[in-house]
Amino acid sequence: MKIGEAAKATNLPIKTVRYYADIGLVAPDGRGANGYREYDETAVEKLRFVGRARSFGFSVPECAELLSLYEDKTRASADVKRIAEAKIVALDAKLAELHELRDELARVATACAGDSRAKCAILDRFSKV
Amino acid sequence: MKIGEAAKATNLPIKTVRYYADIGLVAPDGRGANGYREYDETAVEKLRFVGRARSFGFSVPECAELLSLYEDKTRASADVKRIAEAKIVALDAKLAELHELRDELARVATACAGDSRAKCAILDRFSKV
DNA sequence: ATAAACTTTCCAGTCACAGGAGACTCAAGC
DNA sequence: GCTTGAGTCTCCTGTGACTGGAAAGTTTAT
Known part of the structure; x- marks a missing residue:
């Protein structure tokens, strides 16, 4: 084809x-x-x-x-298994970090009043101006 | 610094x-x-x-x-909240995808004998759609 | 017969950096 | 005071894994 x-x-x-x-x-x-x-x-x-x-x-x-x-x-299939297992370790680390990021973002979201005011407690902590 | x-x-x-x-x-x-x-x-x-x-x-x-x-x-904090929540949805999707990937990989890795036999579940998994 | 669709090669661009050259600056040791 | 080594600067090129587009040839459908 x-x-x-x-x-x-x-x-x-x-x-x-x-x-x-x-x-x-x-x-x-x-x-x-x-x-x-x-x-x-x-x-x-x-x-x-x-x-x-x-x-x-x-x-x-x-x-x-x-x-x-x-x-x-x-x-030997051991070679393939070795490669796959190394990949799993990396994925687990990525997952843990992703959870962290997600939670941090969720904190920002919940800290926002969600109204028209431009005030946000967590944002204040990061903003330097 | x-x-x-x-x-x-x-x-x-x-x-x-x-x-x-x-x-x-x-x-x-x-x-x-x-x-x-x-x-x-x-x-x-x-x-x-x-x-x-x-x-x-x-x-x-x-x-x-x-x-x-x-x-x-x-x-406006409403905008902040909206953007944050959209990103959280994206993060959750990414999390789910990574979880799926990780579990799939872990599953086939365990199925892989890891010895000298030529048969390997990982390779089978890749080739069988 | 002609138009549309498909394929070819080649070259450029993309994204998010990484590597390296050449020059400058800084802190430490003699 | 001088040297040495480490750290930093800018500028330029290269990388991985494609992606897009141009220009030309081929196949297929009407």
């Missing part, structure tokens, strides 16, 4: 599919006589794989690593 | 602090006679807030909006 169809099938922008081909992350099956990229089911499968991994917060180099693990079925 | 100390206090790279000053996101308190940026506790507080907000995917313009809650005393 051509790049447009592959893009639709993987739910990725055409530009992104082309970009992945350019950087050698997911190469198309080959080129047609007209020079068009040809994607077979395997390539589409890899694109889907990468798309999902990216949405999980893996960088492109990490995706390349995962993809190589994916391609080489004989490799 | 000078930029290095401010950077250390906020756990941000010096380059980033300078960048925020350049684009007017978090201006230093002023400049010393030698031209060095001077940061007071208010500026440091803002840097900390921005640092956290940025790490959750809030763009710089969005951070500017969040900061305006602290900075703009002339804004």
